[in-house]
Amino acid sequence: MxxxxxxxxxxxxxxxxxxxxxxxxxxxxxxxxxxxxxxxxxxxxxxxxxxxxxxxxxxxxxxxxxxxxxxxxxxxxxxxxxxxxxxxxxxxxxxxxxxxxxxxxxxxxxxxxxxxxxxxxxxxxxxxxxxVGEARNEAFLLKDSELTTKQYETVFNIIFENMIAFFDLNFVHGDLSAFNILCWNDNLFIIDFPQAVSTRSDPNAKDLLLRDFDNIQKYFENKIDVDFNEYKRELYKLTAFI
Ligand SMILES: Nc1ncnc2c1ncn2[C@@H]1O[C@H](COP(=O)(O)OP(=O)(O)O)[C@@H](O)[C@H]1O
Ligand SMILES: [Mg+2]
Structure with missing residues (x-):
């Protein structure tokens, strides 16, 4: 086999x-x-x-x-x-x-x-x-990126918007990190969804959402200057209904 x-x-x-x-x-x-x-x-x-x-x-x-x-x-x-x-x-x-x-x-x-x-x-x-990429030119993972502070701020906000959008679609990625985000030509592509869970039926959805956010926060913590708690509060508000 x-x-x-x-x-x-x-x-x-x-x-x-x-x-x-x-x-x-x-x-x-x-x-x-x-x-x-x-x-x-x-x-x-x-x-x-x-x-x-x-x-x-x-x-x-x-x-x-x-x-x-x-x-x-x-x-x-x-x-x-x-x-x-x-x-x-x-x-x-x-x-x-x-x-x-x-x-x-x-x-x-x-x-x-x-x-x-x-x-x-x-x-x-x-x-x-x-x-994502060109025939001989590969995209790279966010974890390997070298961007400016301003670019990192934009990237962080895009990732956060996507987390909310996934939530609107009733799922949580569940393995979100700089290892599962591709960067290519100023665009971002979130990948690797098999472990994603439903916010409607999975009792772990809330914990996974917060864990995803923690992973992302850890990556950005020393790169950008934002109040991560404010973003986290927004997630708490979202999950209050599940
Ligand atoms: N759509 C894609 N375009 C380009 N490269 C990709 C694409 N999907 C996955 N890859 C590459 O394959 C790797 C593994 O994919 P991923 O979906 O994260 O699977 P896993 O982490 O379970 O092995 C990624 O880190 C990336 O390098
Ligand atoms: Mg992966």
Missing amino acids: QLFDIDKVISEFAQKKITVELERELTSGKEAKVYVARFSTPKEKDRIAALKIYKDYNLRSFKKQQDYTAGRHIGSRTIRAAVKKKNQVGRQYIQNVWVSTEFKLLNQAYQHGCNVPEPYFATKNAVMMEY
Whole structure:
């Protein structure tokens, strides 16, 4: 069994009449690999994309499984039990939720005008989206950026606006940090949504929102001069209703 079943992903895209060619690997993380890819559909030829392929669910550790499933309402009792046991059915279920959450929330956020890459397509195990960067010139992560104080202030405010927008869309990112924000040509792109949770059904949503803010605050603390508590108060007001 392969850790990343790339051939399967490519054949699943082919079934949707999307031809995919991998150009190069961008990163290989704990849960996913990201490639620069080219794709063609019957309507569009040779477009560039970022292809995020998730690790085969049988080989993922699912150590943080509690976090992934907490508050997510599982209608079927059989599936609930399977998830608890972490058996084949349960793992597959979590994987489906994981990948479909990333695609669904990227779509909602993109439609809403948030700073996220445009999602293109998804299969059971992969999400294809707008590639941030140019063929040979990569975007960089916010954590590696060197901006002026004024630029950092703007960036902080954009991130905060996005947190509020996500909240309006009834979700919390849940892993927001300078590691999951890409900078490119004066634009920001927030990425990496599979762990996001619903503010409607997840009892951890409030804590996660505040944790996200703390991560962002830590990053900006020695870069900009703003009253972080004022922003935090705004978040408290928002969460008073959940
Ligand atoms: N749309 C994208 N355009 C360009 N690079 C991307 C894109 N999505 C992800 N990447 C690159 O892949 C890395 C991992 O993606 P991410 O979604 O954060 O997955 P994970 O952190 O779970 O491995 C990012 O840090 C970034 O370098
Ligand atoms: Mg990430």
